[in-house]
Amino acid sequence: xxxxxxxxxxxxxxxxxxxxxxxxxxxxxxxxxxxxxxxxxxxxxxxxxxxxxxxxxxxxxxxxxxxxxxxxxxxxxxxxxxxxxxxxxxxxxxxxxxxxxxxxxxxxxxxxxxxxxxxxxxxxxxxxxxxxxxxxxxxxxxxxxxxxxxxxxxxxxxxxxxxxxxxxxxxxxxxxxxxxxxxxxxxxxxxxxxxxxxxxxxxxxxxxxxxxxxxxxxxxxxxxxxxxxxxxxxxxxxxxxxxxxxxxxxxxxxxxxxxxxxxxxxxxxxxxxxxxxxxxxxxxxxxxxxxxxxxxxxxxxxxxxxxxxxxxxxxxxxxxxxxxxxxxxxxxxxxxxxxxxxxxxxxxxxxxxxxxxxxxxxxxxxxxxxxxxxxxxxxxxxxxxxxx
Numbered sequence: 001x002x003x004x005x006x007x008x009x010x011x012x013x014x015x016x017x018x019x020x021x022x023x024x025x026x027x028x029x030x031x032x033x034x035x036x037x038x039x040x041x042x043x044x045x046x047x048x049x050x051x052x053x054x055x056x057x058x059x060x061x062x063x064x065x066x067x068x069x070x071x072x073x074x075x076x077x078x079x080x081x082x083x084x085x086x087x088x089x090x091x092x093x094x095x096x097x098x099x100x101x102x103x104x105x106x107x108x109x110x111x112x113x114x115x116x117x118x119x120x121x122x123x124x125x126x127x128x129x130x131x132x133x134x135x136x137x138x139x140x141x142x143x144x145x146x147x148x149x150x151x152x153x154x155x156x157x158x159x160x161x162x163x164x165x166x167x168x169x170x171x172x173x174x175x176x177x178x179x180x181x182x183x184x185x186x187x188x189x190x191x192x193x194x195x196x197x198x199x200x201x202x203x204x205x206x207x208x209x210x211x212x213x214x215x216x217x218x219x220x221x222x223x224x225x226x227x228x229x230x231x232x233x234x235x236x237x238x239x240x241x242x243x244x245x246x247x248x249x250x251x252x253x254x255x256x257x258x259x260x261x262x263x264x265x266x267x268x269x270x271x272x273x274x275x276x277x278x279x280x281x282x283x284x285x286x287x288x289x290x291x292x293x294x295x296x297x298x299x300x301x302x303x304x305x306x307x308x309x310x311x312x313x314x315x316x317x318x319x320x321x322x323x324x325x326x327x328x329x330x331x332x333x334x335x336x337x338x339x340x341x342x343x344x345x346x347x348x349x350x351x352x353x354x355x356x357x358x359x360x361x362x363x364x365x366x367x368x369x370x371x372x373x374x375x376x377x378x379x380x381x382x383x384x385x386x387x388x
Contacts, residue, residue, distance in 0.1 A: 049321075052134035056320020059329060066193060068332055069349040076350050084294035085354065091287040092362055098280045100124055103146075105273035106160035109262040111151040121374040122146040128367035131360070135318055145377050155256055163260030166217045167274075169312075171281050173211035176309025180204045183302035185337045193336045193344070198329075200336045203310060210313045224251075224258035231255075284308055288355075295351040303338050310334035327356050 063070060100123035107114050126142025133141075143157030189201040224231045232251050240247030263269035285305045292299030292307075314330020315323050335348045370377070 059325025102276035124370035159260035162257030169214035179306035
């Protein structure tokens, strides 16, 4: 699964395995001069892999000690309404397509001819890499797969991804804040989740803090995009006074991410991207809600938005392979804000298990579909994983 790396294209001389655009012309292949670092995967990622496994084991130990079942008993599945689970799966497939293809609106200001098929394949393989590689090492896969070395450079692709992440964070934390304000919580909030001594009362504060962080991040990006010279002067006048090197580095990072905001220059790309982003998160909330109904939880749409928001923030922390541990802890924590302990540890454990396992399996299926859509992109993905 890890072929030798001769060039950044991953193609034999004279061959082009890139996908075709909707107009019939091939998307530009990656520049041949782009080299991947050599070395086995374990030599480069051995420490991260071991660390992520240790983190997963610690999460599993902590959750088990707290009495929170990672795998519910057969009796607990007896009340599951499988028809609603099927609706949940259908919605998951829908939002996974939307999440993938909306990236084209960020890429087309710099590469107008990039095909939706190429974007879909790169996204699905990239999402799978983020899920499976240790400590989010897969973040580099998606921009590497989509770059062509000319219009879409690696830095440009990273900029669009950074902008996408900040806008996603802004939308989902705003939904979380709305749920925290308008959906009644347990009063007082429990001091622990099961027997796990994690105060649930800290979760709302963390949600509001996350919203503030993403608001500031979006503001910084917008300033760097629309008033770049002014923003650079401000960074050098503040952070640069403490450390000129740090100030220059920070300015470069924010400026690189801000380059992904080209789509804001006009409504042609901005409106479709924001519409699809809002559709993605709105349907995601419904997806969470339908699974709650399937598991017999007394869950409304507001509860679902809270679970979605806490989960989105929670999986940003280091976790085991497959985001294992952080995913379960965040979901249990969100449920504990609204439902009593016996519900969280009973029907809630079924909810957490199904939510995680269905999404895990779907990411594998989506990666297989992406490989079938574009086998050449799969080969490049194997190469960047081997050499990243």
